[in-house]
Amino acid sequence: xxxxxxxxxxxxxxxxxxxxxxxxxxxxxxxxxxxxxxxxxxxxxxxxxxxxxxxxxxxxxxxxxxxxxxxxxxxxxxxxxxxxxxxxxxxxxxxxxxxxxxxxxxxxxxxxxxxxxxxxxxxxxxxxxxxxxxxxxxxxxxxxxxxxxxx
Numbered sequence: 001x002x003x004x005x006x007x008x009x010x011x012x013x014x015x016x017x018x019x020x021x022x023x024x025x026x027x028x029x030x031x032x033x034x035x036x037x038x039x040x041x042x043x044x045x046x047x048x049x050x051x052x053x054x055x056x057x058x059x060x061x062x063x064x065x066x067x068x069x070x071x072x073x074x075x076x077x078x079x080x081x082x083x084x085x086x087x088x089x090x091x092x093x094x095x096x097x098x099x100x101x102x103x104x105x106x107x108x109x110x111x112x113x114x115x116x117x118x119x120x121x122x123x124x125x126x127x128x129x130x131x132x133x134x135x136x137x138x139x140x141x142x143x144x145x146x147x148x149x150x151x
Contacts, residue, residue, distance in 0.1 A: 030109035
């Protein structure tokens with residue numbers, strides 16, 4: 001039976017202790033959580049106008065929006081995700097200790113989820129992609145401030 005470390009061998013030669021495996025799983029759950037929140041947050045933004053103006057009924061507008069969101073990803077690819085990925089200095093992130101990098105990723109995801117839920121609850125239109133970029137900037141500034149103070 002293969003071990004967990006052999007299954008995720010794409011990480012390279014990394015000794016994953018139990019706390020790091022837990023952080024890794026929490027990060028994966030946070031990614032899924034962000035994608036879930038992103039889905040209903042963006043659908044609410046996309047259908048608000050057509051429902052409010054009564055151009056479409058909600059039972060038609062929501063599946064219609066979901067279908068076209070799926071088709072956009074299916075035919076357009078992952079251009080937005082790759083654009084955001086280009087903002088991340090991967091070489092610098094790969095040189096960090098794995099716990100620090102995971103903490104930064106988790107901070108970005110949890111801040112994005114919290115902001116998206118807050119704007120959704122208050123009915124404030126907001127882009128989830130821009131929220132993610134803002135969270136990345138915030139985590140980068142916090143990391144620089146924290147480690148700059150230690151140096």
